[in-house]
Amino acid sequence: MQHTLLASAIALGLLSTLPTLAQAGEGFVEGASATLSARNFYFNQDNRSGAASPSKSEEWGQGFLLNFQSGYTAGPVGFGLDALGQVGIRLDSGGRTTKADRDRNPGALFPLEDDGSAVSNFSRIDFTGKARIGKTELRLGALQPKLPVLTFNDGRLLPQTFRGGQLTSRDIQGLTLNLGQIERASGRASTDYEGLTIAGGTERVNQFRFAGGDYQLTDNLITSYYFAELEDYYRQHFLGLVHNIGLGNGKLHTDLRAFDSNAHGANDDGQAGYGAAGFQNDGRVDNRALSALFTYSLSGHSLGLGYQHLSGDSHFPFVNNGDGATAYLITDSQIAKFQRAGEKTWLARYAYDFANAGVPGLKASATYLRGDDVKAAVPGADHEWERDLRVDYRIQNGWLKNLDLSLRHASLRSDVAGQRDQDELRAIASYTFTLL
Secondary structure (H helix, E strand, O other), X not given: OHHHXXXXXXXXXXXXXXXXXXXXXXXXXXXXXXXXXXXXXXXXXXXXXXXXXXXXXXXXXXXXEEEEEOOOOOOOOEEEEEEEEEEEXXXXXXXXXXXXXXXXXXXXXXXXXXXXXXXXXXXXXXXXXXXXXXXXXXXXXXXXXXXXXXXXXXXXXXXXXXXXXXXXXXXXXXXXXXXXXEEEEEOOOOOOOEOEOOOOOOOOEOOEEEEEEEEEEEOOEEEXXXXXXXXXXXXXXXXXXXXXXXXXXXXXXXXXXXXXXXXXXXXXXXXXXXXXXXXXXXXXXXXXXXXXXXXXXXXXXXXXXXXXXXXXXXXXXXXXXXXOOEOOOOOOOOOOOOOOOOOEEEEEEEEEEHHHHOOOOEEEEEEEEEEEOOOOOOOOOOOEEEEEEEEEEEOOOOOOOOOEEEEEEEEEEEOOOOOOOEEEEEEEEEEEEEOO
16 A cells, blocks of 8 residues: 555656656756666586486576666656566577476476476566655665665676665765565566565565665764564664774775564464474574674785584574575575574685786685584584685677676585485576676
């Protein structure tokens, strides 16, 4: 209802500009931009343990993302309209999930047909109405938030998208405020929008509210606070601090994060279908997540060391419909997230920018994470580790200039019940064309 009223207000505002459309339209068109991003994506995941057959998922596809962003109409209140078109085309996939002798599973990059086979293509177009006064902007429709309490996932052929409303204000110098409500989500391999839930929950809701902001205390220090509530599941507080300081000839980057998440509504009442995953019998959300990541950079080298401590009886809660989601944790990695109840994780990361060695555009990184003390029903099934290797290269010259190539390999080994050992390879080639 609230979004309907806001959308009506935007529509009325647009109608009110019709008498001066020639003048107002100048900002709408002149401030517009449009890009077409092409992403070629190969995905290969091999389950190294467990009895289920087949053990392999392998798919290859071509994705296109058309992103149009209008300018704003003239006047004290500016109005605009954005459009986001997405198309995924299957180049290769497994057979059917219902086929007994298949050697690989479909469904990693594409939606499935009724017979369990991958669709040949899928597409979606979304619109976002927007209004602006000063440095305050209201957006209604398709959203891709990047906030500590909700971050869209872009780890496959096409990105995840949400629907709702978000108000962002930067009118106060150094302060960015965000508040809004998300009602539905569309997965990375989906054309549909559906209600929201968390890992462990089967019931879907249509209200995720958030409010908070970031304040730049000094040139080198940013602090953050956010509050979020997923209807009938959890309430969550976040505190964050990011600091940069020169150290010797290099720079030290500090990233501190703290989450406090607790049961809310039907989850707190123990109602069926609203339970959270974790080590407990009642399914109530109960999690604290504390983390620190320190990264030192010098002459193209960067070395990061981090630690994360989860306490409570449930896993870290975040909006997760089971089709790919991002948790704002320093441990959210290519395969695992290390977000289990009680888990304590150390991580080490090394990266190098080869521009310092005379090869601009080439970057490489290696990350190792080790999680222990997972609260588990099976004695000894309480630890896991992951190793991520990544090489990226942007072509610098010639007719392929600015083509991005990325090769990513990850290995996960886990003793936690229900988690299979996995090796995963992703090969991605992407290019963005500027249309406007």
